[in-house]
Amino acid sequence: QERAISGTVVDENGDTLPGVAVLVKGTTKGGTTDFDGKFKVTLADGEDVLVVSYIGYKSQEIVVGTSTNIDVAMEVDAEQLEEVVVIGYGSVKKEDATGSVQAITASDFNQGAITSPQDLLNGKVAGVQMTSSGGAPGAGSTIRIRGGSSLSASNDPLIVIDGVPIDNEGVSGMQNPLNTVNPNDIETFTVLKDASATAIYGSRASNGVILITTKKGSSGKLKIDYAGNVSVATVPKTVDVLNTNQFKDMVNKRYPGQTNVTDLIGTNDTDWQNEVLGSAVSTDHNVSVSGSVKDVLPFRASVGYTYNDGILNTSHLDRTTASLGLTPKLLDDHLSINVNAKFMNVKNQFADNGAIGSALGYDPTQQPKDPADVYKRFDGYHTWIDQGTNNPITIASANPVALLEQKDNSATVNRFIGNAQFDYKFHFLPELKANLNLGYDYSNSDGRTLVPPTAAFAFATQGDYSPYKQTKKNELLDFTLQYTKDLTSIDSRIDIMGGYSWQHFWREEYSYSNNFANDQDPPRQPERTFRTESYIVSFFGRLNYTFKDRYLFTATVRNDGTSRFSPDTRWGLFPALAFAWNMKKEGFLANSDVVSGLKLRLGYGITGQQNINNGDYPYLPTYTSSQNTADYEFYLPDGTPYYSTTLRPSGYDANIKWEETTTYNIGVDYGFLNDKITGTVDFYQRYTKDLLNVIPVPAGSNLTNQLLTNVGDLENKGVEFSINYKAISTSDLHWDLGFNVTYNENKITKLTQVNDPGYKGVFTGGIAGGTGNTIQIHSEGYPASSFFVYEQVYDANGNPLEGVYVDQNQDGLINDDDKVRKEDPAPNVYMGITSKMTYKNWDFSFAGRWNFGNYVYNNVASNNGYLNGIYTSTGGGYLSNRHADILTTGFNDAQYFSDYYVQNASFFRLDNIMLGYNFTNLKNGALNLRVYGTVNNVFVVTPYKGLDPEISGGIDNDVYPRPRTFLVGVNVGF
Amino acid sequence: GDLDTTPIDPNTISGANVFDDPSNYTKALAKLYGGYVVTGQQGPAGQGDIGGIDEGASQYIRRYWELQQLPTDETINGWADGNLPKLSYMTWGSNNEFISALYSRIFYQISICNEFIRNTNGVDITVDGISTQEMNREARFLRAYSYWHALDLFGNGIPFTTEADGVGKFLPQPAGTLGGSELFNYISSELRAIEGDLVAPAPGQESGRANKAAAWMLLSRLYLNAEAYGLSAKYDSALIYTNKVLNEGGYSLVTDNQGSQYTAYQTLFLADNHTSGSEIIWSHNENGLRSKSFGGCTYLTHAAIGGSMNASEFGVNGGWGGNRSMKTLTGTLQFKSADDRNLVYTDGQQEEINDPTQFTEGYAIAKFRNMTRAGVAGSDPTGDVVDIDFIVFRLAEAYLNYAELAARQVPGASVSQSRIYMDALYDRANVPDADKLSPTELNSVESLIKYERSRELYWEGVRRTDLIRLGQFTGGQYVWQFKGGDKDGVSTPSTYNVCPIPSSDLGANPNLKQNPGY
């Protein structure tokens, strides 16, 4: 007698688990769970046991007994979890990985509230530091893996999406290269940190590699998912400036009886920051469909739409994404094809960030729109008027509201990334596999700035019409052959891979500027089309050798050729070696109940850098012709001018070559108590030599004063530690905690070709205030971009004394010789914590980060915090508000170089908290519903006195404030 | 293969075949002239020529003018830009970014001249009616001109390269040691070698191109200042070349304002000064639409406007409120009574300077105006960039050089001739007879340099050189407000007669030696 048994399979969190194999023991009868984790099997007489198995989970045998409905809770199998990690040009069983590799899978992501992919990674991986460039919609992030290994050249990691290394130089009109991928489509992030792991990417791997794989379709029933949310972004904090009364008092006190000054005071009470910043509502919707066409063509397609208003008024982003993944297997499963297509359309409305700065300084006694007649010609916006010319005072700051409302800067970006991967297992030799990957990355940006001639801030230029365009085409061809063989006779396994890669980067940019009417001839900036390209050609290979299942050797070599260097220097050979010892498999640990995993890893490798941020032809002599606004004026004998185009020879270094970074890494992966506790410790040292660096070239020796060349050495040393703790694991309650900490030390060990003790270093870090002022320095023996400042002296009450600095060399004078290198913007220690708790249908999670020892130069305070700036006489005079810091300092003049403004910006930020609820068995199991609420950027604890301590580069000026966002979302599955 | 790329940018030409197109010789030469005017290939900013400094502030003449004027008795600037105040105070050090920007500009200019000379040596074709050999001579002139800047400002210890050196990152040797004669001899021999092959003077015509008279003027300046470079006096040579300008140049003073509201003297500093007459021997030509920068006369015009000055009367859109004069210029030195050259602006200004950062302290100077003689603003409708050509050499300077040589009793220079020249300057400026030079003044080198040159040439970028020649730039014999950083002025060490070699170049090139005192 047959009986039908049905049931639901859930994972350790209680979520339904699709695709789980449910078989009748001893037969091939059965199937897999559907999208909702449901299964139905029919048992014949005498059949009473089901085998339920799923990768990553322990197989279970269930005795059916008399039940007709059985719910199965799967238990994670620690030995199988994350069994496979993606590495460059392949994947490896995690237990066989020899390099420092860390993967984050979709299940580790905090669902919801994520609008950009990098947020998925933020704070979760030791050694990876993310700093978003601000709170603007679609803002990008600076990603640093184990500190920067370069000075002038790129410090960004290589990002590889579905096997296509993308050009992360950025797409204009789109601030974030990662935004190409809808976060909802991401399956895994894998971070390759040490050279033994990254060396397979050779010349582009010095700053680590991030591999992203997107979700794929699977065979089985059609599955539809919807995820949507609505959020409100709020302004967490504004800069403390003088309020209207304080401002009036200050002007009256400083200019008593000077009516030419005090008459400038208006009668209003305007909080300008309030006028430019405000809460913003956004929403995000994603639909994905996955399944299989006729069981031969698994697919996944998704569409996403984001509507994102920024908290700086008028800033806005509209994003539409679409992706399609096809994963058919042909030829008796010998040929696997993996086709991915991602498309994105972004419409950005950029607000002028300058409005943030001018909101601080604009006179609070004025109003945004002033009905007085004089302002009519400026559309009513208040502006400071030159009493001589009756035109706006050019050096006074612009009305921030006008800056937002009268400037229209919008851009549309279309980007397509597609690749097709063919993986063929040879029929006659199944150990041999060939893989061909063809990729294409195309983007097109089209933007323009439009300002009417009535805008006072663009009065001089009669408004602005500035279109800009960019097109990028990057092409990729990779071909690899892989041979894998178990040599059981000698208890060994070999895995040999060899490959060839060809990549072409092509870019065209267009720019133009004219007045609003577009009728000025020649235009302010004539049409200019810029075009460039580069190629990288590579040969690479990897040998994995496993002995006795526990001694693992990896040898990698890559030979890269770049078109950026001359034929003599363009080829670079980047080898790496790694050894791992899986100690758990040794006899002395095999039976340990305490130690559930222990692996020692040793790695060494050399990686390179050719991403020079300085053009594609640094070794070639080139001549650049002038725009017709930079010509030279000659005269005909009758005095008529004629204009000659000029041709400029550019500086070059015929011998420029690879920057090389040598990395040593020692790591231990551990697991205790049946993997209740797992984690990793890594020690690393990275030495970069022949730094690609822009340095002052000996005068007279080249056609420039600053040349990109190979000079100087840099080192990074550090320790990373991560731990994951399954604090509670019962059928109803689960609590997982993750914590990671990184210590990194960066030091420039050599900077110049010659040793000159009087040479202080390369000044860097331009600040607002004056022209050409810099606050940082690259110096030998110090971290890159150390602050270079005077040591402020304080009075007995701890208030800074204006103009009183420590005379370091005790010569009685204060000059550059008394500046000291003090602190740097990089944190010495950074940590991340994640927590995820589920109770029945509820889940609660949060993630936060600490940074320690990162310092910020508070340029907002230094440039607005001095009293003399309250009134400027030019053009008959105008007033400017001041930073409330003057109430403490009383500075009369700007003290730009005081270390008072170099402030400790260590912080703890609670990045997000989330509470969710899963409705199960809705509509008879056909509907899956999850509802959740999230707060992003919950709070920040910091001694830093500015708005936000997290400042990429360490100079705080006009940063778009990061909003605090409250969000509710829903995920629905059919 | 694929890796052998060459530029695909429509505005970029590979150096290997740039001169396959002969018209590129003309364009490359134009860059050498443009190097004194624009700061990059985009105008007014963008694709800058040199790095490490705000592009607009890297302009050659702006930086040169500042170093020639701000440390002197004629000019003060109040901007809090980095170490800029130290130029006004004569307290700069070897890390001064403004000095190093000028140094970079000078050697950038020399390098691109070397490149052009290298590419035209042995090439003899005619392009657009000009032979490449003629172009080659002009490039050698420009190189000598910039080397003279280097000598005058930084001394004989500067790195020395010619077209024989390549392009790379080698370490150039210094021309010699400070006070040596190597660079001086090089400049004078170059100028004498090419002088004959340059085009003839073209009074009232092309002032933007170097001709014979430009070379003579530079030789005149060079020899006149020989003692300041630690060499023996060469006044007799100075007279030879001054006389060539005076007698063979065909130039004449601008004495006709052509019906303009401005005086004849003022028309030299207007937007259409290239048609003011036949006084200009050589100028760096600027144009508000086609040759744009934030330096040169654009800077000189904007930066001099502030306080109650009406920018529209200067043909620009606003003042930058930076440069003013001092009482040493407006009081002690200058204008006895009526004098067309007196372009001091006093309305709302006080002559005494207590706080250099306040534009209203110190009288303003209304010398450069982006207005045509007809009273119309220059060509840039936005009022940003001016049309005024920056005059390097004009006949008046030759007159003053002659008068000084006569006062120095150089054989062949007569005081009676000098009287004629000086009276011409006075007559042009409508100075009453009573205020003209007395016979004694005509005989006094000090009175000529300290007073007369200032009255005629103030704010034209020659003051520092003049004061050094007089021996009163440093030291305590002559002080002015904020000399040495003191309100009333104090003695300064003779160290400041030459500028420091920037520490960045010392760091890059161990063959160089810092000038003493830095």
Add this chain to the structure above:
Amino acid sequence: EDPKEPKLGDSSSNVSGEILLPENGSTVQLDTANGGADSVATTFTWSESNYNGISLARNYTVVISDTETFENVQALGDTPSGELPVNTKALNNALVALGLSVDTEHTVYSKVITIVNANVDTLSSGEHTFKVTPYLSVINYPKVFLPGDFSGWNNNDEMYTIASVNFDNNYEGYMPLKTKSDGTAASGQFKFVTIGGDWGSQYGLPNGTGVPATSPASIISKSGNGGNDPDNCEVPTDAGDAPQYRIQATFGADDGSYTITPTVWRIVGDATPNGWPGDAPNDKNDTDMTYDPATNVWMVTVDLTAGELKFRANYDWGLNFGQGDNGSNSLSLGAGNIQVAEAGNYTVKLDLSEAPNWRYELIKN
């Protein structure tokens, strides 16, 4: 770490540097010989001021006073370093400016003041005394330049100036108006220039005056003359030819006058070979001197006895010089007799080159 570092203590915790040298109570000698005034009289040194141990850019100023209470102070100079050399002349000027009488020993109070800037307390050391005897020093009298044919029309040479000894706009000086330095004849024409080197400040005869017959002659300034150069001044006819002339002049805003008196100087007195002249007019037993127009010095070598002497011009007591009060070699018009302590053969010099610091010398051969 505490970001509020380095921190100054409250005012009371700052410690002023204290003067170490010259030693308290010691005597500072003012050595007027050997180049005198430009020699270093004493070098003040002091301990460093301490601002809570923080090295600050600061300036030390040394001040002196005649009283312990420092009501009346003079600054001797300032320096960022720890010592200040003070030269004799500067110290003496400061002492005189304090109103201290010359040639008398005084106790002077000194202290060192430390200034950082307006935002940091100025520190003052304890008082420190020394003893010193000021001397009489040269005073900067108002002067008018007198360029002329005789001097090659040099309008900026201290040697050709007349001075107002009483600061009363009455100027006086002695010049060889009709003799050039090489002894050849000069025209006698000259001008007055009130600002050295500046012909704009000249005074001369109104245009067309010609040679005046007698003194005083009226003069006019360049600006008073409509900006035109006035004519050269002339020696009035009645002054005749002489090796040297006394020039007296007064100057108004745009006009003035001058008087020319020819002068021939001689020595008289009981120390001289011919003794004092009798009271009768034109009793001419004066001893002749010879004149050097290049140096403007009169000189004679003569045997003197112990006694007294004076210089007089033109055998007339109307114009005579006696012992001045500005140093032992100074001369004043009509003053007391000059002492000759010891008999012997002397070279006697009368130096009228630097008005009004007229000097004599008695050099024993």
